[in-house]
Amino acid sequence: MIDTEKYILGIETSCDDTAAAVVDVNGRVLSSVIASQSDIHVKYGGVFPDLASRAHTLAIVPTIREAVSQAGVDRDHLAAIGVTRGPGLIGSLLVGLNAAAGLGMAWDIPVIGINHLRGHLRSADLEERRITFPAIVLLVSGGHTFLALCESDSDISLIGSTRDDSVGEAYDKVARMLGLGYPGGPVIDKLAREGTPCIKFPRPLLGKNLDFSFSGLKTAVARYISSSDRLIKSDVASSFVAACLDVLVSKCRQAILTHPAASLVVVGGVAASLQLRSALSELCDELNIELCLPPVRWSTDNAAMISLATWDYIKSEKHPELQPQVRLPISEF
Numbered sequence: 356m357i358d359t360e361k362y363i364l365g366i367e368t369s370c371d372d373t374a375a376a377v378v379d380v381n382g383r384v385l386s387s388v389i390a391s392q393s394d395i396h397v398k399y400g401g402v403f404p405d406l407a408s409r410a411h412t413l414a415i416v417p418t419i420r421e422a423v424s425q426a427g428v429d430r431d432h433l434a435a436i437g438v439t440r441g442p443g444l445i446g447s448l449l450v451g452l453n454a455a456a457g458l459g460m461a462w463d464i465p466v467i468g469i470n471h472l473r474g475h476l477r478s479a480d481l482e483e484r485r486i487t488f489p490a491i492v493l494l495v496s497g498g499h500t501f502l503a504l505c506e507s508d509s510d511i512s513l514i515g516s517t518r519d520d521s522v523g524e525a526y527d528k529v530a531r532m533l534g535l536g537y538p539g540g541p542v543i544d545k546l547a548r549e550g551t552p553c554i555k556f557p558r559p560l561l562g563k564n565l566d567f568s569f570s571g572l573k574t575a576v577a578r579y580i581s582s583s584d585r586l587i588k589s590d591v592a593s594s595f596v597a598a599c600l601d602v603l604v605s606k607c608r609q610a611i612l613t614h615p616a617a618s619l620v621v622v623g624g625v626a627a628s629l630q631l632r633s634a635l636s637e638l639c640d641e642l643n644i645e646l647c648l649p650p651v652r653w654s655t656d657n658a659a660m661i662s663l664a665t666w667d668y669i670k671s672e673k674h675p676e677l678q679p680q681v682r683l684p685i686s687e688f
């Protein structure tokens with residue numbers, strides 16, 4: 356018997372953000388606290404796994420304490436704790452899983468291991484129900500890039516995925532090559548709007564199937580940068596973003612035309628890109644399909660999305676073991 360009057364405490368530590376949140380059964384967010392580690396990783400131009408685990412260990416207790424206190428709840432108000440069990444960095448996942456297991460034992464409430472990718476999918480329904488099924492989901496993050504077909508919250512099948520790098524990784528690597536810091540996505544997205552897309556970079560796998568590939572594009576940008584004597588960073592950013600958007604929009608078009616759906620859902624950190632948002636909005640207007648975009652604050656990693664996904668697990672009685680999984684496809688719970 357599910358007590359829908361209660362709340363879920365969500366915990367997320369799969370990569371470089373320590374996050375905790377309290378959410379009700381309708382996706383109302385009572386609190387969402389994120390301790391970012393960008394300051395630590397900025398000098399490496401990417402996430403340094405060992406430092407990420409250490410920083411999670413320091414931040415996990417204060418972050419959970421703050422989320423519970425901001426929400427004004429105590430253990431009696433919680434139906435369960437949901438914690439990311441994968442995919443992610445092993446050392447980072449273990450910190451969240453151990454904290455959740457300890458807290459569950461102390462408070463005598465169930466702890467459920469959650470698939471981070473299902474969390475991203477549910478980010479689209481935080482605060483209000485936005486997804487209409489069947490839906491085509493484009494997930495674009497630092498760790499993943501794929502297209503999935505969702506018949507319901509729990510019936511999800513992959514229809515295309517990246518053969519090498521994720522698009523977020525390509526944004527971060529290009530930012531690093533241009534000396535723009537980490538995470539690179541927001542900086543590249545902004546700089547691109549100041550330049551012109553005058554450099555012809557490749558559009559890998561364009562017009563082929565629904566799979567993606569971004570490593571060749573990344574290499575082409577690296578080659579251009581090392582051979583150019585008058586580098587205009589904004590033009591490089593603009594041309595790189597134009598290539599990424601061409602690929603993402605064209606694959607979404609192809610997916611919509613081959614898998615009739617009621618909505619296109621776009622989630623994950625790169626969904627924070629204003630340029631991607633407007634390009635997909637044009638596409639959906641043209642093809643007459645609903646576009647579901649969570650607000651930018653829910654696109655990047657957070658624990659509210661993990662809390663909301665936990666309700667799906669409870670409803671469908673899925674309680675995977677609290678085993679960390681470095682790799683975990685979205686089709687699995």
Ligand code: KG4
Pocket residue numbers: 370495496497498499522523524526527538539540541544623624625626627628629654655656
């Ligand atoms: O979903 P997320 O927070 O973490 C993962 O699960 O990977 O995604 C992080 C990725 C990073 O690669 C970051 O550079 C990118 O999302 N990102 C953006 C923007 N904000 C974050 N990419 C493009 N434009 C943005 N505004």
Ligand code: ZN
Pocket residue numbers: 471475496497623624655656
């Ligand atoms: Zn993520």
